[in-house]
Amino acid sequence: MKILVVEDNTKVAQGLQRALQEDGHWADTLEDGRAAIELSKTVEYDVIILDWMLPETDGISICRALRDRGVSTPIMILTSRVDVSERIMGLDAGADDYLTKPFDLRELLARVRALGRRGITSKSIVKVGPLALDRLERHATINGRPVDLTPREFELLTYLAKQSGRVVPRQELLQQVWETHVESCSNVVDAHVKKVREKLGEFACLVETVRGVGYCMGSSQAAA
Numbered sequence: 001m002k003i004l005v006v007e008d009n010t011k012v013a014q015g016l017q018r019a020l021q022e023d024g025h026w027a028d029t030l031e032d033g034r035a036a037i038e039l040s041k042t043v044e045y046d047v048i049i050l051d052w053m054l055p056e057t058d059g060i061s062i063c064r065a066l067r068d069r070g071v072s073t074p075i076m077i078l079t080s081r082v083d084v085s086e087r088i089m090g091l092d093a094g095a096d097d098y099l100t101k102p103f104d105l106r107e108l109l110a111r112v113r114a115l116g117r118r119g120i121t122s123k124s125i126v127k128v129g130p131l132a133l134d135r136l137e138r139h140a141t142i143n144g145r146p147v148d149l150t151p152r153e154f155e156l157l158t159y160l161a162k163q164s165g166r167v168v169p170r171q172e173l174l175q176q177v178w179e180t181h182v183e184s185c186s187n188v189v190d191a192h193v194k195k196v197r198e199k200l201g202e203f204a205c206l207v208e209t210v211r212g213v214g215y216c217m218g219s220s221q222a223a224a
């Protein structure tokens with residue numbers, strides 16, 4: 001799963017990121033809640049872990065703002081507050097789960113997995129022709145045969161598959177998969193597409209190049 005950790009304590013944020021990655025997830029970190037709101041406009045996450053105490057704007061306000069913007073991603077709030085009324089406040093703000101500090105890391109990981117299943121079970125498998133991408137288990141198959149992808153390659157292929165039939169510009173891929181707007185990095189997209197095609201073997205044609213624009217999956221030609 002792709003997870004966003006919003007935590008201003010660098011040590012805690014890095015520890016969570018490392019633990020989530022070791023558990024098989026893709027994890028990004030932010031220190032500023034407002035930046036999380038902006039990022040939610042362009043990047044789709046499976047779970048957001050949101051600390052209550054953040055600089056400038058608290059996590060509860062950020063949670064409400066995300067829900068007001070229509071973000072349905074499962075949200076877990078982390079806090080040292082133990083009062084029941086405050087826990088209710090967090091849930092009423094739109095949070096799906098609430099974990100008090102200090103917490104057992106194993107419990108946090110289990111709760112994250114549960115939230116992820118709740119959020120993406122219905123849309124876990126993305127298919128284009130013989131290609132199947134399991135977003136929950138994070139593995140790909142071609143006609144049932146496993147395809148060994150790096151986390152970035154999996155994100156790239158999944159995004160293209162979810163946009164099946166539409167030409168996706170390189171700049172959009174940079175923004176959604178690499179979370180950057182630097183156009184000079186567009187050759188990074190091309191290099192990753194080349195690697196992905198090599199791994200798809202005889203089905204490399206599933207990822208089509210649209211010259212001067214970007215890439216497309218799921219056209220009538222690619223699916224044939």
